[in-house]
Amino acid sequence: MKLNLTGHKCPTCNTAISLKLFRNREEVIRCKQCNSLLIETPKSRLISSIVLVLGIFAAIGVPLLIDYFFIGVLLLLVSFSIAQALIKLTVAKPDLKIRDKITNRVSYIRTSDWEEIVKNAKNGKINYEIIEHLEH
Ligand SMILES: [Zn+2]
Numbered sequence: 674m675k676l677n678l679t680g681h682k683c684p685t686c687n688t689a690i691s692l693k694l695f696r697n698r699e700e701v702i703r704c705k706q707c708n709s710l711l712i713e714t715p716k717s718r719l720i721s722s723i724v725l726v727l728g729i730f731a732a733i734g735v736p737l738l739i740d741y742f743f744i745g746v747l748l749l750l751v752s753f754s755i756a757q758a759l760i761k762l763t764v765a766k767p768d769l770k771i772r773d774k775i776t777n778r779v780s781y782i783r784t785s786d787w788e789e790i791v792k793n794a795k796n797g798k799i800n801y802e803i804i805e806h807l808e809h
Pocket residue numbers: 683684685686687688704705706707708709
């Protein structure tokens with residue numbers, strides 16, 4: 674029997690989505706299957722982060738108190754698993770429709786993604802253009 678605590682699924686098409694524990698949690702994830710933009714719900718992000726922080730503190734603190742290192746590792750693993758299991762994904766509505774000027778590929782992104790693209794653009798050169806502002 675396999676205990677799958679870290680399995681997350683796309684709310685739209687049910688495809689399994691793998692999530693890294695230490696990533697930018699506000700980052701939009703794209704489902705490879707249906708192209709849905711997914712994001713953690715703010716509530717699950719908060720609770721999951723709290724569990725993680727508490728787990729790390731407990732993993733450091735408890736072994737100091739009882740002088741048993743292994744319990745710290747165990748606490749860390751348990752809190753990581755719980756933090757992962759608490760993550761809830763929801764579909765993020767895209768704000769912008771953009772086009773890759775080189776490949777002509779169209780994709781849907783959020784305003785925060787666009788700000789990221791602009792910020793990362795070298796010498797102000799952006800290979801994408803906004804073709805539509807989407808209304809919610
Ligand atoms: Zn999907």
